[in-house]
Amino acid sequence: MTNEIKTGRRSFIKRTWKWLGIAALAELTIFTFGMLRQGKKNDDKLNANLMDAGGVEDFPINSVTADRVNRYFLIRLEDGGFLALSIICSHLGCSVLWNKEKEQFLCPCHSSAFDKFGDVMNSPAPRALDYFPVIIESGKVLVDLSKKIQRRGFDKKQISYAI
Amino acid sequence: MNVNSDLGKHTRPIYNLILHLHPKKVKASTLRFKLSFGLGGMSALLVVVQIFTGLLLKFHYVPNPEGAYNSILAINENLLFGKLAHNIHYWSAILLLWITFLHMLRVFFTGAYRKPRQATWTFGVLLLILVVLSNFTGYLLPWDQLSYWAVTVSTSILDYVPLIGSTAREALLGGQDVAGGTLSNFFNLHTGIIPLLLLALMVHHFWQIRKAGGLIVSEEEKDSPLVDTQPNLVARELVVSLVLIAFILLLGVLFDAPLRERANPFFSPNPAKAPWYFMGLQELLIHFHPFFAVVVIPIILFAGIFYLPYFKLKDGVQGIWFISQKGRETGKISAIAGFIFTIIFILLSEALPDPESILPGNFSIITTGLIPFIFVVVSIYFFMKIIQRKFSINRSEYIQSLFIILIASYSVLSLVGISFRGEGMSLIWPWLL
Numbered sequence: 001m002t003n004e005i006k007t008g009r010r011s012f013i014k015r016t017w018k019w020l021g022i023a024a025l026a027e028l029t030i031f032t033f034g035m036l037r038q039g040k041k042n043d044d045k046l047n048a049n050l051m052d053a054g055g056v057e058d059f060p061i062n063s064v065t066a067d068r069v070n071r072y073f074l075i076r077l078e079d080g081g082f083l084a085l086s087i088i089c090s091h092l093g094c095s096v097l098w099n100k101e102k103e104q105f106l107c108p109c110h111s112s113a114f115d116k117f118g119d120v121m122n123s124p125a126p127r128a129l130d131y132f133p134v135i136i137e138s139g140k141v142l143v144d145l146s147k148k149i150q151r152r153g154f155d156k157k158q159i160s161y162a163i
Numbered sequence: 164m165n166v167n168s169d170l171g172k173h174t175r176p177i178y179n180l181i182l183h184l185h186p187k188k189v190k191a192s193t194l195r196f197k198l199s200f201g202l203g204g205m206s207a208l209l210v211v212v213q214i215f216t217g218l219l220l221k222f223h224y225v226p227n228p229e230g231a232y233n234s235i236l237a238i239n240e241n242l243l244f245g246k247l248a249h250n251i252h253y254w255s256a257i258l259l260l261w262i263t264f265l266h267m268l269r270v271f272f273t274g275a276y277r278k279p280r281q282a283t284w285t286f287g288v289l290l291l292i293l294v295v296l297s298n299f300t301g302y303l304l305p306w307d308q309l310s311y312w313a314v315t316v317s318t319s320i321l322d323y324v325p326l327i328g329s330t331a332r333e334a335l336l337g338g339q340d341v342a343g344g345t346l347s348n349f350f351n352l353h354t355g356i357i358p359l360l361l362l363a364l365m366v367h368h369f370w371q372i373r374k375a376g377g378l379i380v381s382e383e384e385k386d387s388p389l390v391d392t393q394p395n396l397v398a399r400e401l402v403v404s405l406v407l408i409a410f411i412l413l414l415g416v417l418f419d420a421p422l423r424e425r426a427n428p429f430f431s432p433n434p435a436k437a438p439w440y441f442m443g444l445q446e447l448l449i450h451f452h453p454f455f456a457v458v459v460i461p462i463i464l465f466a467g468i469f470y471l472p473y474f475k476l477k478d479g480v481q482g483i484w485f486i487s488q489k490g491r492e493t494g495k496i497s498a499i500a501g502f503i504f505t506i507i508f509i510l511l512s513e514a515l516p517d518p519e520s521i522l523p524g525n526f527s528i529i530t531t532g533l534i535p536f537i538f539v540v541v542s543i544y545f546f547m548k549i550i551q552r553k554f555s556i557n558r559s560e561y562i563q564s565l566f567i568i569l570i571a572s573y574s575v576l577s578l579v580g581i582s583f584r585g586e587g588m589s590l591i592w593p594w595l596l
């Protein structure tokens with residue numbers, strides 16, 4: 001009788017230890033991931049990373065300009081609109097290159113191709129190239145590098161115009 | 164009798180350390196080289212070699228994108244034995260992965276994962292994962308074109324995991340791209356967390372082996388006599404260690420670790436490949452919808468490997484290579500079938516038109532995911548049905564055949580990815596190489 005009570009209590013204590021151990025492990029995991037992650041982006045203004053790409057007139061109509069350091073292409077379309085595309089291929093992350101003759105972005109790694117709006121022309125890429133919002137302010141072209149936006153395909157709303 | 168009595172005073176501490184890891188006596192049958200091939204011991208030795216050379220390299224390595232590549236050049240050119248240490252660290256990393264993998268195969272094929280060694284197997288799988296992670300985190304450190312793009316491509320595979328994939332990737336990379344944060348994360352994992360975990364689990368592994376009463380012993384050899392560990396086991400270990408160390412030194416002297424140009428985030432090489440041990444996965448991604456290639460199939464495989472020792476088996480023969488004569492025959496047939504079937508699958512998937520072009524829209528998870536997956540599962544099922552009919556094999560022989568098919572498939576996928584994929588990842592025929 002007393003034996004049963006004892007083992008009952010013992011197994012309860014054992015179980016408690018086990019759950020405490022699991023909780024501690026979970027906390028440690030969350031703590032570790034928290035430390036590994038980049039600082040949180042909670043203040044948009046603080047983190048807005050507006051890249052001054054140059055004056056509107058610096059970019060001829062129908063041109064593609066590469067910014068190698070910040071890894072984007074600034075595209076000026078026929079109608080004068082601006083589009084900033086990430087150079088990172090949506091397949092496995094290689095850097096695409098602009099091919100002037102074909103008017104396409106070609107990925108050297110596994111031969112994906114994208115048109116100048118970033119839409120997929122050739123698989124294996126699963127979706128269009130990511131884009132950055134462009135803001136045009138008093139004749140200056142600003143690219144918001146803090147917001148890399150994923151998309152299925154091209155939409156007119158992604159183009160910015162100088163008013 | 165004191166086992167140390169015939170040793171000089173000065174060597175005693177070393178012997179005490181070695182003997183501390185061993186029982187005093189071991190069964191004579193477990194000393195046979197053809198039982199273990201010394202593979203577990205070799206893995207342990209290679210881990211020690213990695214830690215030794217790694218700690219030395221760490222004195223001169225600079226873990227940031229500006230300095231990393233130049234510090235490797237300096238290690239190679241300005242240090243007295245720098246190049247040798249670098250080469251040894253490189254070759255013995257590859258050797259460690261191979262030998263740990265072969266050790267796993269030997270444990271599997273001698274049935275040594277079964278009761279009472281289930282947990283030894285489970286922790287062994289964790290050790291293998293740590294060895295892979297060591298290799299992977301080390302791969303980035305030279306910061307050349309090869310390592311930069313291999314890490315970019317293989318961490319991008321994570322992006323295809325739904326819900327948690329891109330968050331996990333960002334945590335691992337310390338940002339959105341492979342950059343300074345990534346190098347710092349990988350360096351700390353590589354020279355801190357992973358080796359510590361590896362050492363702790365290794366010690367636990369050794370303790371588990373002792374607790375199970377040493378290595379596996381078959382029914383026939385149950386009465387094999389006990390012999391002293393020193394010198395019977397220790398001498399054998401010494402020979403294996405010296406041969407292995409001589410071999411690594413030879414590799415390090417004769418062959419340099421490859422080093423390409425400094426990493427350039429703007430220019431990707433053509434083609435860009437993951438490190439060789441992940442090429443099977445990258446090849447799988449060419450043939451399957453990402454959800455199947457990086458979620459469904461890996462989860463099924465890992466679940467199977469972890470659960471392996473807990474399958475209910477009444478017929479579990481232990482300590483005999485490939486279970487039985489029947490096991491040997493069906494094993495051979497399964498290996499050949501796995502090879503041929505995978506090659507046919509790759510050629511078929513290459514020859515058939517892209518389903519996306521016939522049926523555009525959001526059906527690719529069915530056309531390139533579910534349908535080929537069911538095709539593969541059904542083919543394996545019917546193949547195993549035929550084998551079972553013909554040889555009337557029991558459950559453990561069945562599991563063994565299945566395991567062999569999967570290993571053969573992964574080998575073919577890796578081989579094709581590593582050797583038969585050229586520019587733009589298109590298939591090149593072996594006779595055009």
Ligand code: HEM
Nearest residue numbers: 199201202203204206207275283284287288290291378379
């Ligand atoms: C760094 C990695 C590893 C080290 C250093 C290591 C070390 C060892 C050593 C020294 C032995 C005894 C001698 C021998 O069998 O050769 C052993 C046995 C064993 N290992 Fe490992 N091992 C590692 C990885 C693995 C892996 C990946 C698995 C399985 C998935 C595994 C499962 C086992 C089992 C079940 C035994 C007992 C075998 C028996 O009783 O016959 N180990 N290990």
Ligand code: HEM
Nearest residue numbers: 213214217218220221224249256297298301302304354358
């Ligand atoms: C299981 C253990 C280990 C494995 C499999 C491993 C693997 C690797 C690999 C594959 C590389 C890249 C080498 C190259 O491509 O040139 C590397 C580099 C490096 N490892 Fe390790 N390593 C291990 C343990 C350690 C430890 C314990 C340390 C230090 C505490 C360390 C320090 C380094 C350093 C500093 C480098 C950069 C220098 C170089 O590339 O040679 N490693 N490791």
Ligand code: FES
Nearest residue numbers: 089091092107110
């Ligand atoms: S990374 Fe661009 S095609 Fe694979």
